[in-house]
Amino acid sequence: EYYLDNIQQKNEQLNAFLEVWPEEARAQAEAVDAKLAAGTAGKLAGMVIGLKDVLAYKDHALQSSSHILDGFKSLFTGTAVQRLLDEDAILIGRQNCDEFAMGASNETSFFGPARNAIAPDRVPGGSSGGSAVAVQADMCLASIGSDTGGSVRQPAAFCGIVGFKPTYSRISRYGLIAYASSFDQIGTLTHSIEDAALLLEVMAGADTFDSTVSQREVPAYSQLLEPAPHYRIGYIRDCLERPGLNAEIKAATERALDAFRGQGHVVEAVDFPYLDFIVPSYYILTTAEASSNLSRYDGVKFGYRAPDATDLESLYKKTRAQGFGPEVQRRILLGTFVLSADYYDAYYTKAQQVRRLIKEKTDELLREYDFLVLPTTPATAFRIGENEKDTLAMYLADIFTVQASLAGVPAISVPAGEDSQGLPIGLQILSGAFREEHLLAFAKSVT
Numbered sequence: 001e002y003y004l005d006n007i008q009q010k011n012e013q014l015n016a017f018l019e020v021w022p023e024e025a026r027a028q029a030e031a032v033d034a035k036l037a038a039g040t041a042g043k044l045a046g047m048v049i050g051l052k053d054v055l056a057y058k059d060h061a062l063q064s065s066s067h068i069l070d071g072f073k074s075l076f077t078g079t080a081v082q083r084l085l086d087e088d089a090i091l092i093g094r095q096n097c098d099e100f101a102m103g104a105s106n107e108t109s110f111f112g113p114a115r116n117a118i119a120p121d122r123v124p125g126g127s128s129g130g131s132a133v134a135v136q137a138d139m140c141l142a143s144i145g146s147d148t149g150g151s152v153r154q155p156a157a158f159c160g161i162v163g164f165k166p167t168y169s170r171i172s173r174y175g176l177i178a179y180a181s182s183f184d185q186i187g188t189l190t191h192s193i194e195d196a197a198l199l200l201e202v203m204a205g206a207d208t209f210d211s212t213v214s215q216r217e218v219p220a221y222s223q224l225l226e227p228a229p230h231y232r233i234g235y236i237r238d239c240l241e242r243p244g245l246n247a248e249i250k251a252a253t254e255r256a257l258d259a260f261r262g263q264g265h266v267v268e269a270v271d272f273p274y275l276d277f278i279v280p281s282y283y284i285l286t287t288a289e290a291s292s293n294l295s296r297y298d299g300v301k302f303g304y305r306a307p308d309a310t311d312l313e314s315l316y317k318k319t320r321a322q323g324f325g326p327e328v329q330r331r332i333l334l335g336t337f338v339l340s341a342d343y344y345d346a347y348y349t350k351a352q353q354v355r356r357l358i359k360e361k362t363d364e365l366l367r368e369y370d371f372l373v374l375p376t377t378p379a380t381a382f383r384i385g386e387n388e389k390d391t392l393a394m395y396l397a398d399i400f401t402v403q404a405s406l407a408g409v410p411a412i413s414v415p416a417g418e419d420s421q422g423l424p425i426g427l428q429i430l431s432g433a434f435r436e437e438h439l440l441a442f443a444k445s446v447t
């Protein structure tokens with residue numbers, strides 16, 4: 001009732017939830033009460049959770065905040081969501097996001113932007129913007145989002161909460177609407193590291209419905225490890241020297257590094273020679289994958305169908321022209337171009353090669369160091385509309401989050417204070433693949 005009240009009071013302004021399920025949530029809560037009394041309640045008993053509008057939940061609307069999925073309801077429940085339900089989570093509603101998770105401000109949503117609760121004229125970040133605001137403004141305890149190139153970490157940083165993207169393949173993607181399949185990963189937005197750890201423990205692990213999911217055993221993440229007394233921590237020298245980096249974010253990152261030194265950890269600057277190539281290769285590869293993944297929305301199988309089509313070809317064209325917003329269309333065009341016969345080798349193959357270099361170098365650094373520490377974002381939350389016209393600036397602002405996505409390694413954004421205007425700053429920590437236990441232990445010691 002507490003969360004439902006908050007939604008009632010705040011959602012009209014903040015636009016975090018697209019849909020709320022009060023009756024179902026109450027019924028789930030009552031069932032959990034009974035189980036608690038009987039001593040049979042699951043690990044998430046009483047945890048009130050919101051779902052980004054990219055996660056399939058049977059018989060519930062699912063739209064990726066896009067017009068093209070108008071009226072679509074999911075026919076099944078995805079693996080991660082099912083595991084939440086099996087452990088007695090209470091699902092409270094469906095959350096606003098950038099259309100098909102393409103964006104960094106929630107402004108590409110067909111339903112309009114969500115707003116940052118700290119400063120409602122500012123964006124909450126994206127693409128899991130609604131999910132971040134919902135936690136920030138206490139409209140649910142935790143949100144489940146997705147992170148392809150920063151979409152849980154960046155909004156968490158803008159909203160002053162914890163955003164956690166596990167290793168690629170740690171959580172099944174069955175029932176997650178695909179944006180770029182070799183990057184997409186379900187992640188969490190929470191107030192605490194404990195909640196992030198518990199949710200990972202519940203959602204992670206083998207799944208026959210996703211052939212790419214890791215078969216590794218799932219550690220008891222919620223039993224947080226004691227942090228080691230002496231970690232080796234690296235930071236990429238050039239990240240802190242980037243011209244576009246906000247001075248207060250730089251100072252907050254340096255303060256954190258100094259604090260780590262003070263605690264007895266080894267902190268060293270490292271070189272990462274590919275910084276300028278990570279955003280271009282990310283956008284070539286993700287748009288290529290997206291153009292293929294989004295070809296299924298043709299007006300025949302899902303959701304919206306153009307009413308004025310005259311034949312099959314015009315049905316495809318009109319449905320897609322009317323159903324997809326400008327950012328999604330831009331990415332489909334870009335992706336189709338880089339995959340076209342004449343340009344495939346020049347762009348797509350090249351970007352694959354660059355990705356491999358980035359991954360190998362990142363893995364190497366994460367063998368040498370327990371963690372890499374860097375800012376989550378180059379700037380704090382910007383005003384709604386401020387960057388909308390400058391697509392390239394928006395893409396370039398993903399500079400610090402896409403490295404972990406290209407490399408497939410886990411990364412977490414934790415609150416690291418605020419700037420002089422009171423806007424939250426995020427600190428990002430990366431670890432080697434499947435070292436979430438260590439990453440969470442260290443992140444806990446930082447918060």
Ligand code: GLN
Nearest residue numbers: 101103104148149150151
């Ligand atoms: N801002 C990035 C993009 O637009 C990341 C989005 C995401 O992680 N889904 O691609």
